[in-house]
Amino acid sequence: MRAIWLREFGGPDVLVPGTAPDPTPGPGQVVIDVAHANITFVETQQRSGRPGPFQVTPPLIPGNGVGGVITAVGPEVDVVLTGRRVVSATGGSGAYAERVAVDASAPIEVPAALALDEAVALLADGRTATMLVETVGIHPGDRVLVEAAAGGVGNLLVQIASRAGARVIGAAGGPRKVELLPGLGAELAVDYLLPDWADRVRAAMGGIDVVLDGVGGAVAGAAFDLLEPGGRMVSFGLASGEWSPVSAEAATARQVTLVRPDVPPARLRAYTQQALRDAAAGHLRPLIGQRFPLERAADAHAAIEARATVGKTLLDVS
Template structure:
């Protein structure tokens, strides 16, 4: 038996192609899920070209669908349950998923919205937590128009922080004030007062500039590097009152935090913006739009039965 999947192929457009792969075999603590939607992240594009995901392996981390086989150890949701998950090799028609990596999708939440939550939503939630988010904190969020950024703006505002959203152009600023940003800036122009925390997904010179804005005791969480540019710190930039620059990655069980995000989204307390949606055989189109920063929010691919 086999299933179709998006696999890494350096010779293909966007370094990814549709292919047949073996039907997944679940472990004792895994359910089998028929996937209906997957979400494309900027990191997936890098994984396809960097070698982190080997040639021929299935790409992706974000999947939503329906449980078709329960876990052998009796844990996890029943057959027929709609779920969303953070799992390696997500871009396939059927995936074996650890029960600790998934959450049930509430009836009121569209799976195309739910699938946008795992990587971007968890990165926003956990990086803000690691940065010491709290009421009255001044929080700078770079790349605020992207998937992580839009969630971070909303979650920081919900926590009572003063939220400063940084974007690359005026067109990318749309909707951020309504999402909870107190200030929306093009780059870091006009920002002079120190900030207590930075959630940075841009890297490069903007990361250096954000570091210089950080108040004593503050933290920069480096969650991405979409600029692709080096960050060069001048001499003595890191000498002085204690501040931290922390690399960030999503680790450990994610199910509980993912459940928090799905409930917030279902209640309307967390808005999920899907800026691109289409069938998964249009992957190159979605990848190009994401790489060229023409997607506000998330890019969602529908897992369909045939090629267009």
């Protein structure tokens, strides 16, 4: 089968097209014929060898999320699963390929009303966005600042928070991304690359109640300063390359709660299923900003690292 190999750490060009043996399902496993593979920012960090909680060891086929059709089952697995459209995590590797074997309990069936590419776009990001909104607690009338609002998670956060009745401020980097935000449900859209972005938010909203921090670094610090007493802040990304610098002591002094989700795996699965149901019902629309054929995985990584992407980036495998 066709696959993308990571044989050494480095820039995007270390992702090299090649071949790999077709997987055979072992006991308790199924094989998925992959139509689309999910790409996350974390995977670009893994490829570069950057230290972090999800490090990998080359050589391997990268990727941790796919969507496709179950085409084979192993011993002790019900053959009724064959032919089902599913999305699935792959256990940390193996997704940038035509086929992958996973534990039979891993795949999640895709609702009939939902396109498979949209389901893949929601596999990780929809789960994260749904979890964050529930964990931080968003109520009608809350002033909610979403950072990296044109990103894979951020665009979903804007939609979910807006649907919950919040007044959403979307912050994104650059005019092209900012222009997308009103269409997603943002009442105010600002460019966090401009020095007066926080002043614009304060002038329009007075202060804010919730920060959903996907940027970290100085942007997270400025967002924290906008929070009113009783506000909540949760960090889910580091588009700046740095996590939020806000300390627990600073939050306590400002009467702000730093929310740190701690969710068991079973609950994460439920969040994915919820995101898929919401999308199938028309309540959530993943923004697929760009797609690349499998052989151009290196170009996909380069685009993400250059901050040239909006929404979700997919690899189209078949």
